[in-house]
Amino acid sequence: MTVVAWIVEGTWPACVDAARAHAPDGSDIVLLHVADEELPAIAHGAFAGLLGRGHAQQDPGTRVEHLATEAAQHLLQQAADRLGRPCTRVARTGRIEREVIAAAESADLLIVARDGDRSRLGPGSLGPHSRFVIDHAPCPVLLIWPETTPELSSIPTPPPHPPHPPAPHHR
Template sequence: MRVIVWLVEGTWPACVDAVRTHAPQASEVVLLHVSGPEVPDVAHGAFAGLLGRGHPERDPGSRLTDLGGTSAAELLAAAAARLGRPCTRLERNGRVEREVVAAAEDADLLVLARDGDRDRLGPRSLGPAVRFAVDHAPCPVLLVWPEAAPDLTTLPPAPPPPHH
């Protein structure tokens, strides 16, 4: 069984714990972190627009890209240590939701965490990237709560029955 575990800052421990609980010990586990281009691109644009292009060595976008790579490596190392069994670490760059789906192409299971409103049950507990991955994953998905799930009292009231 090949298990892809999508790691995101803030929710990754729940995903790793779910693998430890639900994936057979003999599973091939791939810890996945995807860095999107948004933050470095904004910094590149701001630098070029506000400060000109005369000193590329001062471009903060390059520094943010480097910091993102270091942060991803540290997150993957922490997740591997928490998992406590052999695994592969995979870093990808690009449109996050599409990279996750592409990484799950040959997987038997994709593990990811809710990233939206975690105060109540319902569809808003999924942010856009997680919703895309859930909707387009080419394999079964294990969707976990990063902390205890909200109480059933957070469900919206049921609509009245239709009048005939």
């Protein structure tokens, strides 16, 4: 069995704990982190627009790329340490939701943490990346709450509906 745990800043401990709890012994566990390709591109573009292309050694986009790589490796190491069993660490860069889907292509289970409004139950508890991943996952998904699950009373009240018109009488 291959289990992919999507490691994201802020919610990763819950994903690691879920992998430890739900992946049978002997499973291949993949800890996956995806860095957004847009941040370095923005820095590269801003630098090129302001100072031109003649000073590549000063391009802050390169530094942003290196920092992102270092941060991903550090986070994956923390996750592996918390898992406490053999695993594979994978760091990818690209469109986050698409990279997660690609990484889960041959997985038997994908573990995803809610990353939106976690103060109440409902669809708002999913951010746009996790919503896409859940909707397009090529394998079963274990969707977890990174903190205590909100109470049922957190579900918003339904909107008022107008009364249904009376059914027509047929003769």
